[in-house]
Amino acid sequence: MKGSMRFTRSVFATAATRAAALAMLAVLSACTVGPDFMRPAASASTHYDQQAEQPVTTPGAQRFDMGKRLDGDWWTALRSPRLDQLMRRVVDGNLELVAADATIRQAAALVAASEGALYPQVDLAAQAGRQRTHNGPQPSVSNVYSIGPRVAFDLDLFGGNKRAVEGQQALADLQKHRFEAAYLTLTGEAARQALLLASANAQMAAVEHLLAIDGKNLDLARIAQRNGTLTRVDVSLAETRLAQDRTQLPPLAQQRDTARHALSVLAGKGPADWIAPDFALDEFVLPSAIPVSLPSEMARARPDILQAESELRIASAAVGVATANLYPRVELSASLAQAASGNGGAALWGFAAGLSAPLFNGGTLKAERQASVDGYDAALARYRQTVLLSFGQIADTLQAINHGAEQSEAQDDALQAAETSLRLNQQAYAQGENSLLQVLEAERAYEQALLGQIRVKTARHLAAVELFMALGGNCVGVFEQAFAKRATHQPQPL
Template sequence: MKSSHLFQPKLTALSALVFLSACTVGPDFKTPEASPSQHYDQQAEQHLGGQQRIALGQKVSGQWWSAFRSPKLDQVVRRAIDGNLELVAADATIRQASQSVAAAQGALYPQVDFGAMAGRQRVHNAKEPSISNFYAIGPRVGFDLDVFGGNKRLVEQQQAFTDLQTHRYEAAYLTLTGEVASQSLLIASANAQIQAVEKLLVNDTKNLELVRAALINGATTQIDVSLAETRLAQDRTLLPPLAQQRDAARHALSILTGKGPADWIAPDFHLDEFALPSNVPVSLPSELAHDRPDVRQAEAELHIASAAVGVATANLYPRVTLSASLAQAASGNGGAALWGFAAGLTAPIFTGGTLKAEQQAAVEGYNATLAGYQQTVISSFGQVADTLQAINHDAEEFLAQEDALQAAETSLRLNQQAYAQGENSILQVLEAERAYQQSLLGHIRVKTAQYLDTVQLFVALGGNSIGVFEQRVASREAPQRSYQ
């Protein structure tokens, strides 16, 4: 009975320590409240015109680039997702961060070590000095009760860091798909403009030949010949930049797919292979924070900062550890089993203000990160608003270019009819053709801007990229499960 009474206070103390171990100091992280705003730019939302309409309140679903209805684009995007080296690096970084979480979680469990020691010793304080062999072998167990949750906050911090890396992967995925679509459209635009410029150069050449013939016949002067030569030379300068745009875009696509420009050549794209999405889903501002990887990154960074406050706060409180050991030891011809059990407490008394300053620094770091998060959210709203306005202005410019192109086409037709009836010269027809080709170039450029700004809108809305890493992991594990 007596021994049971002696053991009762130990049980009470141990129960109290276990109860305290459930206490975790510091703030529990909560996702900041969503923005109450329901609009990005009401004027842009209400007046988006032309061929496109926005569906406010709807989210981008599936593979956003499929809205352009280009099988070639679908193939290149899939190739880029499978081969892009930045995604491969981001994937490995996430797995590295996951191992850091597992390492941090290990501190929540008892730590078991096994030790062995052997040696030879001489005893001097005996009646007769003696020399003997000795050894000790056995396990040792240590356990940090984590009374105030410092280790738990470290695990939380590492998990938030893993979330951060996951969202960085999603951001890289979003950037990649946006870049592939943009570069493909730039190839298509360059090809269309090169075709128009080549027709323009044919027209300039004919014009120069006619002026030179007129000079021989005495119907014009050398000034007109010089003007025609200057026009042809100036228009020839349009081709090299367009060819460079096309080739640079091809090389960019090769690199995006994880290949060198000589190892894989991107297909030729043409504008008539794309369709401009007529209805574009635009999620509400209150939902955008959940759809954009950069906002989710900022949220993960805020979570890391919150956990850091918990770690710094836990450092202000005592640490309680338990340890036990069991060893088989022997010296000379004698041996015995040795065991031990101990509880330890370490509490800061005076640190010169270091721990308190570290806690306050963590709090201020959280406040700074919170402001950064809020700025990221606001900037995302601005990016969507800017892109909506860009699409709106593209539509206005497209209508103006349509009118200019139709007017140039009408002028060309009338000049051709007048020439057939002998009412004007071939030079007037060629000038009308040249005006038409220049209007066509402007039409191609504004049409390209419509496509590119639509791509940017999909990217600004997050491109349905949240969760793509989990999909990658699932697709990677699916073949392994099929063989089991």
């Protein structure tokens, strides 16, 4: 029995050696067909909008530091500690990021699965049965069994399997960039909702202040009517003004509540389970300078552009797979089995090389390759369009920030003038020099200017958030950072 086992191992070793030698020769002569992917060249543009990039002389205007990159979390530029706390809670609890994380792990597993095709495939086969043999005067019945391994190896002479692995790796990269895009969208939306919540609170406070003025005016009008200096018409005007101003509170309260609910959902909680803090508009600081990376660097900073690049790489790998399908495939196989029957046992081994090559398929393979080439051209056009759209978005936001500074200056002047007019009209009314109607009109102008100032301030903050997002928010690589953080904080086994 020991001699038989040594013979078996020797036979299998000889077959494996031959297979390895043939495989080595084939690999040395193999080539990988199809295009080798190269990242698209950086944009030759050096500006987004030259006019918008120039320094603005408007008081309080923001400055753009062209050619500089953002460091750290982008929202820290708003200098709100409560916003920092909110972002940590949102990033840790958001279910979209949880789903994106699981999708990345799924893509990584598929990469590992596709890489298995590059290695020999070893299977174990076993068979048992009972057979009847008519090879003599008396039929015989015996038990039959065989067991042993089988090795198969696709030489991948033209790199079809390698291109398939390349495509799966590009798909895994695509999922990472989708995680980054979801992270950027999440943090941007959380900041936006926090600003809308703060704006609603500020506007409600302003309206309540104006309602107090309306109530005071109404009391004065009623006193004047009793003294005979005003008519019922004047009192009715004051009552109408108070009623009209009260109608502004419910929409603002709805804006506040909607923002609160949105923040709860972003944090992965129901509105009844967690309530976001009440932000105040004054706690956000408008950044005086914003670093703006150059167009040539933008393709490496925005996750949507990196997604388009990964899709382009997937399309490139598909061309390689379709090209390899036009060429022959060679597979080596070897098997070793220990078989036995009623008449005895024996070691059986085999070695084979198989070749398959397309001869006629009605043009299917060539058409599939052409389709993959066309798919690559379409992916390249989408990539270029994504880059152009990003440039347009940044240019729009730069202009919005500049125009926001101009509008803020004009709104401040309007508020100052309305405040002066209201004070003078109140003084004139107290001295009997003008009518209550003039006071109410001055009050309305002041109200419009005050609420307008709050809205302009909100819009300027939102424009800054939009620019940070348009520049990529320094979010490329956040998945790796999150993965490293999880690995560091994993509980140690007892």
